[in-house]
Ligand SMILES: Cc1cc2nc3c(=O)[nH]c(=O)nc-3n(C[C@H](O)[C@H](O)[C@H](O)COP(=O)(O)OP(=O)(O)OC[C@H]3O[C@@H](n4cnc5c(N)ncnc54)[C@H](O)[C@@H]3O)c2cc1C
């Protein structure tokens with residue numbers, strides 16, 4: 001579809017009354033503080049592009065990319081404008097006109113070919129473990145990435161040796177009586193960087209009567225592509241995943257990664273595939289998708305076994321943008337934490353403010369990302385928590401780096417990992 | 432002076448990060464919140480971000496020597512094109528200069544730089560049990576500098592008045608590049624009648640007399656308790672009548688707001704959880720003070736409103752109060768929700784009429800909307816007769832734009848005919864300039880003479896006010 005004809009571009013730009021409400025909530029604007037980085041500035045510039053008053057150049061792209069795609073502006077816009085979608089659509093349009101080699105390589109080739117991504121991560125792991133970090137950096141994959149990568153490479157730490165997919169089977173039978181067949185959308189980052197989260201997810205789900213299917217050929221959810229203007233690639237990836245999961249006839253399709261679950265949410269699938277030939281299949285898929293935390297509370301209503309002897313732990317929770325803003329899921333992860341014996345949940349100030357990670361933003365805009373991160377860490381550390389929980393691998397990576405950078409020894413965990421620990425010594429439910 | 436030369440000279444005065452000169456960047460400074468700039472954007476020649484009085488002075492002196500226009504800007508939430516370079520020039524964006532210089536709690540004062548955001552100031556004052564009472568709907572966005580320059584006020588003006596009541600003194604860089612201190616800027620007293628009142632002259636001057644670089648504000652003790660009464664009416668006229676009844680009973684609420692049926696619809700569309708009842712009009716009364724007096728006044732208001740209202744809810748639960756108040760404060764932009772393919776525009780949005788004529792005005796505005804076939808959402812600070820009108824149109828359809836401009840013109844004339852004013856708080860800027868003569872007569876000449884005394888070359892924010 002032509003840029004001008006895309007629904008948000010066609011219908012929403014004129015709805016902006018320039019009230020500036022979005023200025024007051026945007027984390028990047030709070031750092032840059034000039035109108036070129038204000039969400040309403042982005043809306044304005046997308047309008048200029050649409051009307052042909054500016055050309056789709058890299059200069060425009062650069063300004064639009066001062067954005068974390070955190071969606072905070074969109075959820076706060078009183079006129080109901082999906083500001084981040086407008087931005088993504090515009091970046092995609094500019095991208096089509098100015099293919100840039102470095103980014104092509106990363107986003108088209110690497111993310112769409114899990115093998116390549118895996119090998120790159122593996123290379124980094126090897127470089128770290130063998131003390132050849134310097135060499136790793138010299139030949140490192142990060143050089144393929146654009147922008148601030150040489151500086152940002154240190155964020156990508158501690159790559160585990162075995163990916164989750166190598167440790168988990170395709171079909172994981174329910175323990176006890178089977179209640180549901182659940183497709184597990186195991187995202188790239190959880191698979192490669194946080195296999196312990198994937199194992200915990202499977203553990204918790206099977207323990208609660210779910211048969212868990214992990215299709216072998218899951219491809220990237222497409223969110224990094226949307227954020228970087230590669231809409232067509234995002235569409236192809238989504239279509240592939242739709243067909244793949246539909247072939248398994250699951251009752252639900254869940255993801256423990258906030259970015260993936262928002263990418264496969266109905267809203268986003270409609271944004272990508274609505275109006276195309278595949279629409280019916282796409283909606284059949286999207287109707288079943290749900291974030292893990294919501295599934296655990298709303299559908300399974302999990303009750304971990306009471307344990308009066310459970311060790312007291314102070315936990316604070318960071319809202320991933322892709323969960324709180326994109327899907328409005330704020331209460332479920334908190335409720336999940338509260339249900340875990342021993343957990344005391346302490347709210348931090350501005351828990352729903354972006355951590356500055358936002359997928360690849362920390363890699364492409366390193367300095368600004370660090371400013372945003374340090375504010376987040378100040379608020380987190382003030383709680384006196386010993387664990388910092390969140391539901392997104394990109395946030396986890398960023399927050400771990402933030403903890404490290406601030407000499408804070410709190411552990412960054414996914415709530416499902418804490419939950420899985422309570423089941424370890426308990427037999428499965430017999431229903 | 433040509434553009435390249437301006438750019439070079441500014442680069443000598445300010446560091447790179449305080450200067451925008453690329454065409455693409457400058458475009459972002461072609462608008463504020465007004466419909467006018469949406470239709471007629473004007474791009475400046477440069478944008479600067481000074482963060483010291485000396486930097487402001489250097490820029491102003493340079494501009495003065497070279498006859499270049501200067502346009503002060505805060506957050507650009509003004510509704511009148513006030514901060515736009517309609518005749519070209521250098522925009523001074525003061526929003527990055529957001530330092531709270533001193534909180535003098537013992538003397539109940541605070542000194543701020545112009546870019547401090549209103550909501551943040553009150554957050555910082557809160558631990559001292561103090562607050563700066565004027566509270567515009569744009570509290571989270573607008574700057575204190577912009578508030579002073581526009582003499583902004585807000586939902587609680589009924590009891591607390593406008594910004595001017597709280598400004599003790601100012602530091603101003605004049606259009607010729609002098610730095611002056613007005614009123615009690617350099618004193619710490621609260622009462623001060625010494626000298627011609629230049630502070631009051633600067634307040635509401637919309638950037639045409641100088642650049643406000645520092646502000647000494649008086650703060651008030653924060654009230655301990657608060658309550659909100661929501662009265663639901665089936666007849667529009669009953670709402671303004673109830674307001675008068677409440678005043679007659681000797682009660683001064685901190686705020687009285689009205690939402691008409693279309694405003695109610697807009698709020699419910701935006702935030703369904705607020706769940707306002709469908710009716711012709713809703714009044715929100717806010718009372719604040721000590722707990723027993725809040726309770727007493729709340730009950731009194733309920734009793735009075737019950738005479739005409741379908742129902743009255745008295746809320747003291749913080750969550751419900753926040754919800755109701757939020758419902759009102761988002762109406763300004765949520766108004767767009769009443770039409771799927773339309774948006775509210777900020778034009779003719781701020782007339783002010785005598786309390787006795789509010790009902791007539793609301794009815795007349797509705798009739799005008801019908802005459803031009805344009806949906807209007809009415810809401811506003813009914814407690815002081817300040818009616819906000821939001822025409823909802825599709826700005827991409829020229830015929831609708833043409834009709835809305837006629838509607839707005841009639842609304843402005845209506846206000847004057849009602850013995851009111853074209854603007855109760857948002858100011859004149861570019862958009863209400865055509866009515867200056869009608870509103871002020873020969874006084875306009877004296878305004879112009881005053882400006883000329885400050886600004887002999889006419890470089891400070893030209894094209895505004897008169
Ligand atoms: C949704 C919404 C709700 C609003 N609600 C209210 C309300 O309830 N009450 C109300 O009064 N207004 C309201 N406004 C209007 C506006 O927010 C106020 O007028 C506000 O004070 C403008 O502040 P600003 O920082 O955005 O100033 P700008 O818009 O940037 O500038 C406004 C004017 O002040 C001048 N100026 C700015 N800073 C300085 C300075 N340091 N020195 C000299 N001149 C300066 C500019 O040249 C311009 O003429 C609302 C606006 C919006 C969008």
Ligand code: SF4
Pocket residue numbers: 015016017018019020021022023039040043076077078079080081083764
């Ligand atoms: S909050 Fe929405 S309507 Fe207001 S300026 Fe931002 S995008 Fe425009």
Ligand code: SF4
Pocket residue numbers: 025026027028029038039042066067068069070071072073074083084
């Ligand atoms: S998505 Fe986030 S970073 Fe981007 S403009 Fe909106 S609030 Fe700012």
